[in-house]
Amino acid sequence: MSRAFNFCAGPAALPEAVLRQAQAELLEWGAERASVMEVSHRGAAFEALVAQAEADLRSLMGIPDDYAVLFLQGGATQQFALLPMNLAAPGQGADYVVSGHWSQRAVAEGEPHVRTRVLVDAADAAGLYLRAPEVDAAAVDPDAAYLHYCHNETIHGVEFPAVPDSGAVPLVGDFSSTILSRPLDVARFGVIYAGAQKNIGPSGLALVIVRRDLLERAGQPRARVLTWAAHARAGSLLHTPPTFSIYLAALVFAWLREMGGLEVMAAINQRKAQRLYHAIDDSEGFYRNPVDPASRSWMNVPFWLHDEGLNAAFLEESREAGLLALKGHREIGGLRASLYNAMPEAGVAALTDFMGDFARRKG
Amino acid sequence: MSRAFNFCAGPAALPEAVLRQAQAELLEWGAERASVMEVSHRGAAFEALVAQAEADLRSLMGIPDDYAVLFLQGGATQQFALLPMNLAAPGQGADYVVSGHWSQRAVAEGEPHVRTRVLVDAADAAGLYLRAPEVDAAAVDPDAAYLHYCHNETIHGVEFPAVPDSGAVPLVGDFSSTILSRPLDVARFGVIYAGAQKNIGPSGLALVIVRRDLLERAGQPRARVLTWAAHARAGSLLHTPPTFSIYLAALVFAWLREMGGLEVMAAINQRKAQRLYHAIDDSEGFYRNPVDPASRSWMNVPFWLHDEGLNAAFLEESREAGLLALKGHREIGGLRASLYNAMPEAGVAALTDFMGDFARRKG
Numbered sequence: 001m002s003r004a005f006n007f008c009a010g011p012a013a014l015p016e017a018v019l020r021q022a023q024a025e026l027l028e029w030g031a032e033r034a035s036v037m038e039v040s041h042r043g044a045a046f047e048a049l050v051a052q053a054e055a056d057l058r059s060l061m062g063i064p065d066d067y068a069v070l071f072l073q074g075g076a077t078q079q080f081a082l083l084p085m086n087l088a089a090p091g092q093g094a095d096y097v098v099s100g101h102w103s104q105r106a107v108a109e110g111e112p113h114v115r116t117r118v119l120v121d122a123a124d125a126a127g128l129y130l131r132a133p134e135v136d137a138a139a140v141d142p143d144a145a146y147l148h149y150c151h152n153e154t155i156h157g158v159e160f161p162a163v164p165d166s167g168a169v170p171l172v173g174d175f176s177s178t179i180l181s182r183p184l185d186v187a188r189f190g191v192i193y194a195g196a197q198k199n200i201g202p203s204g205l206a207l208v209i210v211r212r213d214l215l216e217r218a219g220q221p222r223a224r225v226l227t228w229a230a231h232a233r234a235g236s237l238l239h240t241p242p243t244f245s246i247y248l249a250a251l252v253f254a255w256l257r258e259m260g261g262l263e264v265m266a267a268i269n270q271r272k273a274q275r276l277y278h279a280i281d282d283s284e285g286f287y288r289n290p291v292d293p294a295s296r297s298w299m300n301v302p303f304w305l306h307d308e309g310l311n312a313a314f315l316e317e318s319r320e321a322g323l324l325a326l327k328g329h330r331e332i333g334g335l336r337a338s339l340y341n342a343m344p345e346a347g348v349a350a351l352t353d354f355m356g357d358f359a360r361r362k363g
Numbered sequence: 364m365s366r367a368f369n370f371c372a373g374p375a376a377l378p379e380a381v382l383r384q385a386q387a388e389l390l391e392w393g394a395e396r397a398s399v400m401e402v403s404h405r406g407a408a409f410e411a412l413v414a415q416a417e418a419d420l421r422s423l424m425g426i427p428d429d430y431a432v433l434f435l436q437g438g439a440t441q442q443f444a445l446l447p448m449n450l451a452a453p454g455q456g457a458d459y460v461v462s463g464h465w466s467q468r469a470v471a472e473g474e475p476h477v478r479t480r481v482l483v484d485a486a487d488a489a490g491l492y493l494r495a496p497e498v499d500a501a502a503v504d505p506d507a508a509y510l511h512y513c514h515n516e517t518i519h520g521v522e523f524p525a526v527p528d529s530g531a532v533p534l535v536g537d538f539s540s541t542i543l544s545r546p547l548d549v550a551r552f553g554v555i556y557a558g559a560q561k562n563i564g565p566s567g568l569a570l571v572i573v574r575r576d577l578l579e580r581a582g583q584p585r586a587r588v589l590t591w592a593a594h595a596r597a598g599s600l601l602h603t604p605p606t607f608s609i610y611l612a613a614l615v616f617a618w619l620r621e622m623g624g625l626e627v628m629a630a631i632n633q634r635k636a637q638r639l640y641h642a643i644d645d646s647e648g649f650y651r652n653p654v655d656p657a658s659r660s661w662m663n664v665p666f667w668l669h670d671e672g673l674n675a676a677f678l679e680e681s682r683e684a685g686l687l688a689l690k691g692h693r694e695i696g697g698l699r700a701s702l703y704n705a706m707p708e709a710g711v712a713a714l715t716d717f718m719g720d721f722a723r724r725k726g
Contacts, residue, residue, distance in 0.1 A: 004396040011606055013401050019390050026386040027379070033367040034687060037565040037611075038376050043688075073436040073567060074588065077602040081586035109586040197603055202400040204436060204567045204605025223444035223472040225437065239440035240560055242567025242605065243374055248400075324397060325406075 005347035007337040008325035009154055009300060010177070011197040015342045018251040029247075036247045041240055050236060053250035060256055063186050063209060068232040070208040071246050076176045076195035079206055080106045083172060083191070084114030086219040086228045088145035095119040095144045097164070100129040100153030101331060102174060113220065114145065122158075129156040131292035135164035145217075146170045146190060152178035152297050154198070155329040157289070157336070159297040163188050170214060177299050179207070180256060181341060182266030190214050198299070199340050201249035204242045256341065265341055272339045272348045273298040279352040286359040304334040310362055311335065321354050323347075368710035370700040371688035372517055372663060373540070374560040378705045381614040392610075399610045404603055413599060416613035423619055426549050426572060431595040433571040434609050439539045439558035442569055443469045446535060446554070447477030449582040449591045451508035458482040458507045460527070463492040463516030464694060465537060476583065477508065485521075492519040494655035498527035508580075509533045509553055515541035515660050517561075518692040520652070520699070522660040526551050533577060540662050542570070543619060544704060545629030553577055561662070562703050564612035567605045619704065628704055635702045635711045636661040642715040649722040667697040673725055674698065684717050686710075 006013040029036040032045055039046055054069045063069060072079075083106075088094055093115040096107045099122045107116050119140060122133035140147050147166040152159040154177040163185065164171070170190025179194040186192060186209060196205035208228060215229040224230040224238065231238050236246075259265060277296060280287040280303050289296070289303045305311060314335065318326050328334035337351060369376040392399040395408055402409055417432045426432060435442075446469075451457055456478040459470045462485045470479050482503060485496035503510050510529040515522040517540040526548065527534070533553025542557040549555060549572060559568035571591060578592040587593040587601065594601045599609075622628060640659060643650040643666050652659070652666045668674060677698065681689050691697035700714060 002396065003390060006397045006401055008397075008401060008403050010603065011401055011404065014398065016390070019398055019400075023386055023389040026389065027366060027382050032687075033365065033685070034369045034371075035377065035382055037382075038369055038371060038374055040371050040688060041374065041566070042693075073438070073441070073605075075436070075603050077588045078436070078586075081588055109588055112584045112586050195603065202605075202607050203404070203603045204608055221475040223441075223475050225440045225444055225472055240374065240438050240558065240566045242436075242565075242608070244565050244607065245567055245605070322396070324395075325403060 004322035004324050005343065005350055006324045007339070007343070007351070009198070009329070009336060009338040010195070011203045012338060012340050013342040014201070014248070015252065015255050018248065018255050021251055022248060037244045039243070041237055041243055046243060047237070049247060049250055053246060053253055056250070056253035056257060060180065060253060060262055061184060061186060066212050067186060068210050068212055068215060070210065070228060070231045071236040071241060071249070072206045072208055072231060073204065073242055075197070075203065075206050076174060076193060077105070077109065079193045079208065080109035081113055082226055082228065083148065084110050084145065084220070085222050085226055087170070087214060087217055088114040088219065090220055091115065092145045093117055093141060093143065095140050095147045095169070097133060097135055097147065097149035098122065099132055099150060100156040100158055102153055102155070102176070103148070103150040106148055106150065106174060110148075117141065117144075119147065128290070129153060129158055130290055130295070132158055132160040132295040135166070137165040137167035140167050140169050142168065144169050146172045148172045148174070150174040152299055154300045154338070155302070155331055157291055157297040157300045157302040158295050159299070161294050170211070178297075180262065180265070181269050181299055183262045196245060196249060198338070201252050202245050205245035205249060268345060269298050269339065269341070272343065272345055273301065275348050275352055276301050276337060276339065279355050283355070283359055286363050287355065299340055300336060300338050302328055302332065302334055302336045308333075313362070314358060317358065318354055321350070323351055323354055367685035367687050368706065368713055369687045370702070370706065370714070372561070372692070372699060372701040373558070374566045375701060375703050376705040377564070377611070378615065378618050381611065381618050384614055385611060400607045402606075404600055404606055409606060410600070412610060412613055416609060416616055419613065419616035419620060423543065423616060423625055424547060424549060429575050430549060431573050431575055431578060433573065433591060433594045434599040434604060434612070435569045435571055435594060436567065436605055438560070438566065438569050439537055439556060440468070440472065442556045442571060443472030444476055445589055445591065446511065447473050447508065447583070448585050448589055450533070450577060450580055451477040451582065453583055454478065455508045456480055456504060456506065458503050458510045458532070460496060460498055460510065460512035461485065462495055462513060463519035463521055465516055465518070465539070466511070466513040469511055469513065469537060473511070480504065480507070482510065491653070492516060492521055493653055494658040495521055495523040498529070500528040500530040503530050503532050505531065507532050509535045511535045511537070513537040515662055517663045517701075518665070518694055520654050520660040520663045520665040521658045522662070524657050533574070541660075543625060543628070544632050544662055546625045559608060559612060561701070564615050565608050568608035568612060631708060632661050632702065632704070635706065635708055636664065638711050638715055639664050639700060639702065642718050646718070646722055649726050650718065662703055663699060663701050665691055665695065665697055665699045671696070676725070677721060680721065681717055684713070686714055686717055
């Protein structure tokens with residue numbers, strides 16, 4: 001057997017060069033005579049690793065100095081709850097934009113901790129999420145603690161073509177599936193957060209980039225471990241962090257710098273997405289992606305066969321061809337290919353070649 | 364260079380056999396043609412891994428069926444907050460036993476979420492923690508949500524010689540540094556919890572073993588991701604779990620079963636601790652451990668040189684001799700050796716040999 005092209009939506013493929021380095025030094029990291037998993041997070045070597053990871057991320061994303069960078073646990077899902085705990089006073093409200101599954105989840109997990117209001121829900125008359133909604137800055141409650149949206153809906157394959165305007169209210173963006181895929185103007189945001197398991201590293205890690213003045217908000221009574229400001233003061237070492245996950249994230253950041261940075265990744269990612277959408281759109285209806293072209297995701301491409309009865313054959317044959325994890329999410333069915341940074345262009349070419357061949361044989 | 368004996372208190376040494384297996388299959392796990400880090404937590408392979416990990420843990424510890432086993436994120440520190448959120452009604456109190464640093468932290472992190480009361484604080488007149496306190500079951504508030512204690516204080520090296528009696532109130536035990544080191548009567552507890560990074564696996568994972576009737580308690584308004592019952596219903600797959608950490612924990616559980624189980628580990632761990640305490644006690648005052656012998660930890664052995672001016676030489680020379688991470692915790696100074704399951708008897712023998720030689724040369 002050998003490694004195949006892995007289109008999993010998350011936990012997702014990691015760059016093979018990163019995995020090979022981790023494998024080579026898994027038992028002895030640097031001069032430590034121990035695995036990176038076995039050294040103290042208070043030791044000089046690991047503290048230097050965290051500092052380098054943060055510096056590389058700041059350089060890649062152009063994160064201004066008045067933003068803190070936090071490496072936390074619990075994935076993006078836990079941040080759905082920590083957002084209102086940290087940013088909203090008791091009784092205060094927050095506005096939410098709903099554009100698919102994950103922005104709905106953010107509302108549901110936030111509800112016990114803040115008075116949520118759905119500013120706009122992009123579902124069409126049939127309940128489908130096929131486009132990023134317009135956000136009217138004038139409609140945002142000026143007393144809201146924040147406006148939350150999800151920049152890319154991993155399941156529905158719907159991405160905002162531009163960062164929405166939240167007016168004077170801090171904008172909070174869930175970037176779990178699109179962070180680091182292209183440049184982003186961080187200064188537009190109050191908070192950017194992301195689970196790691198798509199474009200950053202393995203699962204078990206969450207990244208929070210937060211404007212420092214927001215750390216001064218009292219929020220709600222809560223333990224220190226649930227308090228962003230406490231993690232910021234401690235440089236993400238408030239308590240034992242997920243050391244191996246941070247180590248792998250650091251290797252991914254270094255790999256992205258070697259690749260040339262986010263402008264280069266953006267060009268690659270755009271080519272990958274275009275190749276796949278072309279294969280779908282040019283298939284004379286054999287394959288179909290119903291998302292409004294202006295809102296199509298570069299990272300997650302759901303698609304459907306004209307005959308759903310062919311799904312099982314498509315999945316079995318693609319797997320045999322070395323193309324993994326193409327099954328669609330159970331919520332909407334069909335097929336899906338995720339094209340995160342670690343997916344090489346050759347992988348997308350192999351997929352579109354397979355799709356063309358499959359269509360010729362079954363069409 | 365080569366791997367050395369690593370006495371780090373945590374993140375701690377892992378069994379070398381476990382690391383070698385992880386290294387061998389880091390790029391291709393089983394038949395997956397991808398790393399275990401790169402596969403879906405909803406896929407059959409990973410679901411089977413979680414089920415096997417839970418089954419092995421239940422077998423090792425003899426966990427009764429009326430207890431749920433949860434693999435969570437955030438380490439033990441986050442559980443300090445989740446305990447009262449899940450177990451205490453708004454306004455209800457909880458009793459705490461304080462026997463050192465970590466039981467103090469449990470009180471501090473719990474305070475925003477429950478009316479805490481310190482039932483007993485074992486500090487002596489000088490503020491030192493040198494023995495496990497007596498716990499008077501009759502003194503526990505019968506209306507308390509639970510009685511919390513820390514079975515082994517990692518920093519102070521103080522361990523309860525027996526499980527305390529909490530009467531009719533559920534007993535909650537922090538077993539972060541002693542879980543799996545010997546058999547335990549799980550049925551004595553309402554909740555057993557532990558951070559993984561000492562005796563279970565890498566950091567970034569927490570284990571919670573909770574009697575199922577306690578999952579029925581309403582607790583306090585909170586997000587699903589902070590709710591044990593939701594994680595129990597989802598079989599620890601409520602949201603993306605820390606997949607690599609769970610994988611390594613599963614390898615550790617399998618290794619413990621191969622070693623012969625917890626009775627065998629108890630005998631080994633007792634011999635390791637006795638050897639080190641003998642080396643200290645028989646040093647004619649060159650080394651010193653002031654903990655009451657009945658409360659001495661098998662897992663964490665803090666000790667002091669008669670002349671603190673020799674600390675730097677001890678640390679430098681021991682490191683050169685292949686004995687790592689013997690510096691004491693910054694809170695109490697001195698030296699410390701942690702002897703978790705992964706530390707072989709040969710490592711403790713190498714340490715006591717070094718200590719004898721160092722005493723002869725410097726005494």
